Amino acid sequence: MTPEGYVKLEEELERLLKIERPKNIQAIAEARAHGDISENAEYHAAKERQSFIEGRIQDLKTKLALAYVIDPSKVSSSRVAFGAKVKVLDLDTSEERLFTLVGQDEADAKNGRISINSPVGRALITKSIGDTVVIKAPAKTIEYEILDISFQ
16 A cells, blocks of 8 residues: 555544544434434434445445555556556557555545556556557457656
């Protein structure tokens, strides 16, 4: 996990503990005050939300406890590795793309942050500038040429 990814998980955990959980407890109390809880949709929705929040809190605590944080700025390599920013050229469309290889919990494909466990991430890992990688996706096969690798 990158340091930024670790911080984001910590922030989410803090938000759940300090804001979401107390707000949900208040919602449960208000719904209970309305009387019969057996037919109270607000109460059941709040209890369901409570279950989700508690599950996510436990999930985040586990992930943070087991996290192995790697600072990409301290990595120096001529090969693609975890934390690398990789500029590639799509050989079919001549479009350049920039990918950052991150952990599974940090992945955000829309913003170019791809998991090292994704098909693209697995294809790029250990490759060097000038190498061509072939990714077999369900819809089509994609070929990328690696133009640049940086660790920032």
